[in-house]
Amino acid sequence: xxxxYYIGLAIALFCTGIIGVLTRRNAIIIFMCVxxxxxxxxxxxxxFSKMHALSPVGIATPSVVSDAQVFVFFIxxxxxxxxxxxxxxxxxxxxxxxxxxxxFLNRLKN
Amino acid sequence: MGITQILFWFLSALALGSALMVITRKNPVHSVLYLxxxxxxxSGHYILMNAQFLAVVNIIVxxxxxxxxxxxxxxxxxxxxxxxxxxxxxxxxAGVISGGSLFLVLLAALVKTKALIEMQSGDYGxxxxxxxxxxxxxxxxxxxxxxxxLSAMIGAVVISKREK
Numbered sequence: 001x002x003x004x005y006y007i008g009l010a011i012a013l014f015c016t017g018i019i020g021v022l023t024r025r026n027a028i029i030i031f032m033c034v035x036x037x038x039x040x041x042x043x044x045x046x047x048f049s050k051m052h053a054l055s056p057v058g059i060a061t062p063s064v065v066s067d068a069q070v071f072v073f074f075i076x077x078x079x080x081x082x083x084x085x086x087x088x089x090x091x092x093x094x095x096x097x098x099x100x101x102x103x104f105l106n107r108l109k110n
Numbered sequence: 111m112g113i114t115q116i117l118f119w120f121l122s123a124l125a126l127g128s129a130l131m132v133i134t135r136k137n138p139v140h141s142v143l144y145l146x147x148x149x150x151x152x153s154g155h156y157i158l159m160n161a162q163f164l165a166v167v168n169i170i171v172x173x174x175x176x177x178x179x180x181x182x183x184x185x186x187x188x189x190x191x192x193x194x195x196x197x198x199x200x201x202x203x204a205g206v207i208s209g210g211s212l213f214l215v216l217l218a219a220l221v222k223t224k225a226l227i228e229m230q231s232g233d234y235g236x237x238x239x240x241x242x243x244x245x246x247x248x249x250x251x252x253x254x255x256x257x258x259x260l261s262a263m264i265g266a267v268v269i270s271k272r273e274k
Contacts, residue, residue, distance in 0.1 A: 001114060001115070001118065001226070002223075002224065002225070002226055002227065003223055003225045003226065003227045004220070004221050004222070004223050004224075005118065005122075006155075006227065007217075007220045007221060008217060008221060009122050009125070009126070009155075011213060011216045011217055011220070012129075013125060013126065013148075014216075015209045015210070015212055015213035015216075016126070016129040016130060016132075016133060016209075017129070017133075018208075018209045018212060019133060019205055019206055019210070020132065020133035022204075022205030022206075022208065022209060023133065023201070023205040024133060026138060026189075028138055028180065028183065028184060028189065029132075029133070029141055031180075032132060032142065032145050032180060033133060035145070035172070035176065036129055036132065036145065036148065039148070039149065039152050039168075039172070042152075042168075043152055043155060043156075046155075046156060046159055046161050046164060046235075047159065047227055049161075049234070050159045050160075050161070050227050050228045050229070050232070050234075051225050051226070051227045051228075053228040053232050053234060054225075054226050054227065065232070065234035065235075066234050066235075066239050066240055066242075066243040067243065067247070069161055069163070069164055069234065069235055070243050070244050070247075070248050073163075073164065073167060073240070073244070074248075074251060074255065076167060076168070076171050076172070077255045077258070077259070078255075078258070079172075080171055080175065080176060080259075081258050081259055081261075081262035082262075083176050083179060083180075084179070084262045084263065084265075084266045085262050085265050085266050085269065087179055087180070087183050088265070088266040088267075088269040088270040089269060090183065091183060091187070091270050092269055092270055094187050100189065
């Protein structure tokens with residue numbers, strides 16, 4: 001399998017997330033699109049690590065491949081912490097303005 | 111076309127289709143459920159690349175914990191109805207155009223690579239190998255991440271506490 005198919009898939013997932021962030025106004029769905037982008041990047045990192053496992057130049061020691069996957073694991077850890085804080089912020093926002101529509105959050109504008 | 115290719119295209123179509131459903135559904139509950147389907151497809155890709163540990167962690171952490179948290183918040187705020195009244199069609203159009211342009215630019219820049227990728231073999235992604243790497247070379251970041259979790263937990267409690 002060539003790496004370019006995985007690059008294409010990850011780019012498509014990432015851009016789907018970007019379009020969701022730009023077009024939706026529900027804060028929860030925007031947050032879910034951020035998670036989607038994080039997962040696209042994770043997928044690409046794993047694909048690149050498996051590409052280095054086949055690397056002909058010999059720079060790929062086994063630890064390089066494992067390092068990349070440990071890195072993906074840490075991304076997941078940080079994402080879990082981020083979701084806990086982010087959802088608390090969204091709950092707080094719903095309590096204050098009784099909506100999760102991000103267009104209501106314009107008090108800093110004028 | 112071997113079984114690997116068939117599985118790859120099937121999982122890719124599943125992931126992309128449900129990702130599109132996530133950003134087009136009006137009901138947030140449906141969006142959450144389609145995002146779970148996307149995460150399962152991505153876990154399938156990890157299994158296809160023999161990254162078994164990450165596949166299991168992806169299912170447990172993302173599809174299990176994080177998505178249940180999202181679903182819980184959506185149900186808690188009673189948002190399972192359409193809360194987005196009318197939208198600016200022009201802004202939506204501009205968002206789709208800019209996202210699509212980014213897609214085309216990135217794809218044109220990166221798609222000409224010829225490198226191959228190891229499928230269904232290699233023991234780098236197994237729990238044994240990753241566990242040894244994690245607890246030999248990365249034991250300090252691992253412990254630091256527990257502090258990160260503690261601060262995230264305290265932060266979430268402080269933020270969502272009702273002010274008097």
